[in-house]
Amino acid sequence: MTDTTAVVEDRPSRSFAGDLWHQFKAHPGGVAGLIVFAFILLAVYVGPLIHTVDPNKLDIRAKNQGMSLAHPFGTDNLGHDMLAQVMAGGQISLAVGITAMLLALFLGTLVGVLAGYFKRIDGLLMRMTDLFLALPLLPLLLVIIMLFRDTLRAAFGPETGIFILIVFVIGITSWMHTARIVRGDVLTVKSQEFILAAKSSGMWEYRVILKHILPNVMSSIMVSATLGIASAIITESALSFLGLGFPSDFPTWGRLLFDGANFLQINPSRVLWPGLAISLSVLSVNYIGDAIRDALDPRLLKR
Numbered sequence: 165m166t167d168t169t170a171v172v173e174d175r176p177s178r179s180f181a182g183d184l185w186h187q188f189k190a191h192p193g194g195v196a197g198l199i200v201f202a203f204i205l206l207a208v209y210v211g212p213l214i215h216t217v218d219p220n221k222l223d224i225r226a227k228n229q230g231m232s233l234a235h236p237f238g239t240d241n242l243g244h245d246m247l248a249q250v251m252a253g254g255q256i257s258l259a260v261g262i263t264a265m266l267l268a269l270f271l272g273t274l275v276g277v278l279a280g281y282f283k284r285i286d287g288l289l290m291r292m293t294d295l296f297l298a299l300p301l302l303p304l305l306l307v308i309i310m311l312f313r314d315t316l317r318a319a320f321g322p323e324t325g326i327f328i329l330i331v332f333v334i335g336i337t338s339w340m341h342t343a344r345i346v347r348g349d350v351l352t353v354k355s356q357e358f359i360l361a362a363k364s365s366g367m368w369e370y371r372v373i374l375k376h377i378l379p380n381v382m383s384s385i386m387v388s389a390t391l392g393i394a395s396a397i398i399t400e401s402a403l404s405f406l407g408l409g410f411p412s413d414f415p416t417w418g419r420l421l422f423d424g425a426n427f428l429q430i431n432p433s434r435v436l437w438p439g440l441a442i443s444l445s446v447l448s449v450n451y452i453g454d455a456i457r458d459a460l461d462p463r464l465l466k467r
Contacts, residue, residue, distance in 0.1 A: 187459035194455020197448035204445055208254035211247075219248035219415060228431050238433045240424070250437050253415040258445070260330055260400045260416075265392035267335030272342025273385055277373060279343065280350025290347070293340050301337050302402070308333045309408050326410050334399050342388040349381040383460035390453035394446040401442050417442050 188194055215236075223243035230238050237246035279289040309329060316325035353359065354377070362372050397417075403409045404418025405425075412419065417438040424434030 184459045188455050191451075191455035191458055193451040194458075197451030197455070200444055200448040201452060204254065204441070204448070205258070208251050208258060211251045215245075215247055215251070217245040217248040219244065219252040220413060221245070221248075228427070230431075230433070237437050238431065240431070240434055241427055246420075246434065246437055249415045249420060250417070250441055253417045253420055253438060254441060254445075256327075256410065256414070257397055257400055257417045257442075260327065260334070261393045261396040261445075264331045264334035264338065264396040264400075265389055267331060268338035268392050268396070269342060269385065269389050270339075271335065272339035272388065273346055273378075273381075275339065275343040276346025277350055277377060277381070280347040281354060281369075281373060281377060286347075289343075293343050296337065297340050299337075305333050305337065305399070305403060306406070306408060309403065313408075322411050323414055326414075330400055330403060330409060334396050338392060338395055338399070342385070342392070345384045345388060346381050349384050350377055353377055353380045383457075386460070387453050387457045390449050390456060394449040394453075397442065397445055397449075 221244070223239070223245075225243065226235065226239050227241050227243045228239060229235055232238075235245050235247065237250060239245060240249070275289050275293065279286045279293075312329055313326065316329045319325060320328060359372065359376055362376055367375075400409065400416065401418030401421065404416050405422045407422055410416050410419055412423065420438035421435055421442075424431070424438070427434055
């Protein structure tokens with residue numbers, strides 16, 4: 165009897181996961197986005213084990229070359245291998261995007277849950293959210309980087325300091341939409357009968373939030389996470405393209421675009437490859453987010 169009961173209890177979770185995957189597979193863009201993004205991750209993190217050229221190696225005799233077996237993406241004006249630089253830059257750009265997304269997701273979820281659950285601080289937190297939404301983000305990012313760049317470089321080194329600064333400034337300027345979405349879901353869930361029953365049983369407020377509120381708003385958080393990665397990659401690329409990102413000897417996709425813009429007429433591939441990497445990453449993540457949103461739609465799951 166115990167084994168039979170365990171099997172019966174396990175079925176709903178497998179069925180729910182199966183329904184989610186079935187709905188996800190029904191979204192052609194989501195499946196294509198998942199394949200493309202998985203390929204980019206493999207190329208960026210596994211590719212350097214196959215193509216072992218040092219991205220910072222100089223070869224003046226091979227500068228501004230086109231595609232070849234030795235240099236599949238060609239070389240730049242200093243003889244750097246572009247394929248090695250695109251893979252190394254992808255590691256940094258994706259790391260910045262994922263880390264900044266996690267920070268923005270944490271802040272947005274925290275503000276959204278607190279604002280939706282505790283009515284007395286709802287107005288204050290939402291006005292603060294409106295204030296951040298009203299700020300011109302790009303000038304604000306530029307000012308913050310100019311003010312704290314040298315300090316963090318001196319404290320943590322030129323690479324780690326810039327990484328911390330860029331992740332921080334992107335994270336603290338990207339949480340507002342997540343907060344609004346999560347707040348709306350919390351307001352809906354909070355009025356349900358099982359929440360009232362949990363409160364009536366004497367359960368502590370933080371346990372109600374952790375056990376009942378958060379699991380029921382997780383779908384919105386997951387969609388915000390996927391879209392947040394794309395937004396963070398674009399923001400980091402824009403900052404690097406403006407020359408305010410990582411040092412010139414530390415390639416990112418945005419930095420490669422910035423360095424290759426002056427050689428567009430001589431060697432267009434210097435802009436093509438990093439630009440294509442950014443476009444495919446952002447597009448694939450957006451399609452994955454759309455597919456996850458559709459897969460978590462309760463109306464579709466009921467079918």
